[in-house]
Amino acid sequence: MIQLSKVLNAFVDENLQQLRTQGLYNEIDSVEGPNGPIITIRGQQLINLSSNNYLGLATNDTLKEVAKKAIDKYGVGAGAVRTINGTLDLHVKLEEKLAEFKGTKAAISYQSGFNCNMAAISAVMDKNDAILSDQLNHASIIDGCRLSKAKIIAYNHSDMNDLREKAKAAKESGLYNKIMVITDGVFSMDGDIAKLPEIVEIAKEFDLITYVDDAHGSGVTGKGKGTVKHFGLQNEIDFQIGTLSKAIGVVGGYVAGKQNVIDWLKVRSRPFLFSTALPPADVAAITEAVQMIMDSTELHDRLWENGDYLKAGLQKLGFNIGHSETPITPCIIGDETLTQQFSKRLIEEGVYAKSIVFPTVPKGTGRVRNMPTAAHTKEMLDDALAIYEKVGKELDIIK
Template sequence: MSSKQLEQFLTENLAELKSKGLYNVIDTIQGANAPIITISGKEFINLSSNNYLGLATDPRLIEAAVQAAKTYGAGAGAVRTINGTLDIHIQLEEKLKAFKQTEAVVVYQSGFNCNMAAISAVMDQSDAILSDELNHASIIEGCRLSKAKILRYYHSDMDDLSAKAKAARESGLYKKIMVITDGVFSMDGDIAKLPEIIEIAARYDLITYVDDAHGSGVLGKGAGTVKHFGLSDQVDFQIGTLSKAIGVVGGYVAGKRDLIDWLKARSKPFLFSTALPPAAVSPAIAAIDIIRDTPSLMDRLWENGNVLKKGLTELGFDTGKSETPITPCIIGEEKQTQLFSKLLYEKGVYAKAIVFPTVPKGTGRIRNMPTAGHTKEMLEEVLAVYEAVGKELGLI
């Protein structure tokens, strides 16, 4: 018999989410997550995938996954520290080390795991973390888990960061102080001001931590935001994901050899969770080679992003301050944002509404994620649908 307390809690809170337009309906895709997807037998132009370079469906990655499963089995069989470290795990880490231009890399089961693992392995209740107010949820949870004092600074506001870093250092209250930022902010598409952050960090002796989930494979010839600014030797923690531009699943931390050795000894997801399966590791290796050797993929991604952003802006939509292919279309109120997404869906465009708590209240948006796989004709159709829906709702 289930708890009446639990039933009441769930009934009331689910109803509240639905009444406020905050309840997210999860759709099921029939087939691959490609530029064109099928849901309930209907085809849609897909603008909600993080598969930036189209590698998730690349035949070379699929073949690498098949061969790895045949050679190594369906799973790694153990945690990394017992006997779950396969030779391909080491190959992947060596490949990433060269890609990110650092001394060493450790791979985790997801990008979320990286932030939960790495922050809490180094920071504790005697420390402080300066965190951009728009950092990803995984960073926020990693900071909380560490029990360090969290000092939020205004988004990309270098004056505020500098003032709070100065106050934290001069207070004498903290043993270590870290500054954490996304490299590319996933909801707005803007790029962190890394050169200024590094300068402030040097002035106040801050540990530097960059989560580059949306920068890897997109900026810096694929190596990410840190490489984009030429700062590969000046950032202590570089966090990356294998699930976006790489097209598979997993995450990694890149940095100095001693840091990676410490994470292998003290970060709990590495110590207590079974290693990535071979069929994820091998295609990730293949993807890094493709990104390095095929710059035209990134060129096409950026071209498509620019076409979509320009088209939406010319129609009269607000695309915010995006500096990357991530293209938000800011609607505002939550229910209207959900309705906008619903009408796009009815007209064959799959672009999900992003509302509170993912973004601040009143800033609901449709987050469009163009990829290298979209054609000019697809984007033209998307813009035509946006125009029709915008006019129908009186937004343009």
């Protein structure tokens, strides 16, 4: 029998019990089959409103065929890190396509969107610098900032007066060699969009490096081209970050920007230098997915149509959906235990909408986040709304 440290055992058991008591322990469900608009969990078919598969591309037949062909030609793995001999011609084509997609001179791909923020921030910023970071930025941005050892100055969420004041103070202090402002393009928990035109204006005023993580914007905003393109600011943003696992439907991440910036990341960003390259099947499928988004807005338009439909339905029922500006639609419940209970009942009735509680969101703002996709039908959404009404009234969340 394996004997664990008594100190470790006590720490883990005590804290797990505390999370369960507070309604903060997350049970992980296993999906039996593809992650589409309908999923199967423990043999039960559920309308899936918790996926980031915005355009339905994760299960797209064309992408599956492209991936299979790439495996036949290249094998299942890249075989090395990019800087040795893990850079396949597929990677080069992908990065050229990503640069075209984002309207930049160059791009670099990584193994995940999380890796992008760990890689890019710490490759450019250090202990002699400062980072102005939106208070609701994604955990990967927060961790990337910490890794850089730069001074982190949080500004109130999308509060441009607070950003200007803190940028001015940081600049006039003379303490920092470089100052960067970092924001999500679309904030994943509330669905609101960053005020990029104002951020760029402040950045120009105080000579700030601009950094936008558009994980939930690429494929969704700007007719699919992303939040930076939505505002026509592709020539004003130094770093455009995105994932390849959400609207793109596969896995990985990228940074797009000027050629010299990307060249620097290729020689100084540690996940690029020390982690095996993305597998060929994924790279081929990603490239095809990006081309599909560039060629047609059909999936993008259907996503927004479904998002608007679900949002209007939930609001009419009386749910608090916050101030979302995108298809991301939270139902904000507040109390963590009630949020968990609400999610559990939705699942029992046939809707998979996962509860999101602290530490993913602040305490007292527990929610069920709905992520409609281009693959949902109106009938699926109507069925989901009926279940929301039933459970919401049962738990006295709506009248």
